[in-house]
Amino acid sequence: MMPQNGISRFIGRLQLHGRLSPQSIEAIRALPWRLIKRTKLSYVLREGDIPQEVSILVAGFAQRQKHTSDGTRQIVSFSFPGDPLDFDCLFLNEADFSVQMSTNGTIACVRTEAVNALLDKQPEVGRVITTALLADAAVSREWVVNTGRRDARQRLAHLLCEVLVRAKAQQIETDVFELPFTQEQLADATGLTPVHVNRVLRQLTGEGAISRNGRFITVPSWDVLEEIAGFDDRFLHLHDAR
Amino acid sequence: MMPQNGISRFIGRLQLHGRLSPQSIEAIRALPWRLIKRTKLSYVLREGDIPQEVSILVAGFAQRQKHTSDGTRQIVSFSFPGDPLDFDCLFLNEADFSVQMSTNGTIACVRTEAVNALLDKQPEVGRVITTALLADAAVSREWVVNTGRRDARQRLAHLLCEVLVRAKAQQIETDVFELPFTQEQLADATGLTPVHVNRVLRQLTGEGAISRNGRFITVPSWDVLEEIAGFDDRFLHLHDAR
């Protein structure tokens, strides 16, 4: 059975960044995808690997992360269903980050040769994939700003805004959203301590920017959260493919 | 007179990431480049622009930066002679960062249509440009780690390592290197304060990791600096084009 639902989400993600012709869509679907179930915390890829396959996230959530020489971890991005996980490796041999599942989930893999063959045949596909990868790069730049120039409260608010907007863009229910990340993961994404994340989350709740019930969060007033974060979604490049 | 020297550096930069055929090189040179002198602090591009031209840095240094809603600045990368400055805009309409000259210098511009036409004709060129842009993305990820998980001393050491290695990769003399950046710029690149940058630079000098004479810096022992920074140059992807 072909993993069509998973691939559809991927195509949806690509189309956030540019139109694809029916032939291109068909060609992407026709790639020899292999579906693989993955448990929480398992690694899809490790820093330094030279993968022969690339993968997309079909279900669940994942994180891309790097380690410093003294062992601390920094999460450099979160991935949602439909996102390519390591397509950078089509162009750069060696992975400079690891990909770890944040939750149980499913990925779909293809051999890099198959994708490269498709890129040769349908340059349009290459263009859209490049655009999607560069949109991810724009997110990384925003994360530099986040960790470099915002205080803890702004950082967390900004991360929450990003997660909610991206989730929504990929057709995920966000009115009541179950945050798939532990406070420790949020800490490693924002350059903070789990303890401090806890306190700040609490503070954001206190001022009515979010409300929480376990890991389920609701945003009573988007304006308030956005204002705290200084959030402007343009860095996500959701609407400006050339 | 054609700006061949500047373009050569650009081709050199691209070839860090992949071979180019003689025809492709010729085609890049043949693009209708326009050379423009730029003074220190002038803007090449501003956040939100939708440029009709893209440019490369021919001489001097530049920085890419973003502003937060409350006006603070974060530099998200430094550019060296030969680097493309805003080629992301070939794929993403709207610029999510500004480009400002760090020093006096020269850039070379081309209209985006001309580049796009070349990409259609020589897909090989598109592939190498994409690779170069994704290598920049890898640098952004490393900067997230830098600002998120390293202390001030490691951050500055790491930034200096990166600057020196990249300068060397682009044929710039680095035995005695004149840092083209003020301490304020270093602060905005590392998420620190100018005062603190000053103190840490002083500390690094004290422990013999670097030695300074005005803005000229020398690295007495690369090992020491690299050790402090926990520097591993793999994120620069200087040698692994597919």
Next chain:
DNA sequence: CGATGTCTTGATCGATATCAACGCTCGTGG
């Protein structure tokens, strides 16, 4: 039912920010 992971809270510490002031250098205009 115990073990493990996650969240929570309090007390204290420390790295870096902030505030303030001074000196040097260099370019510019009188």
Next chain:
DNA sequence: CCACGAGCGTTGATATCGATCAAGACATCG
């Protein structure tokens, strides 16, 4: 040619945000 001012680097004193250390509460799962 000199005087001046702006920009940059430097230094000291103090404040603060977030880290660290420690421990308990709760839920989930084998």
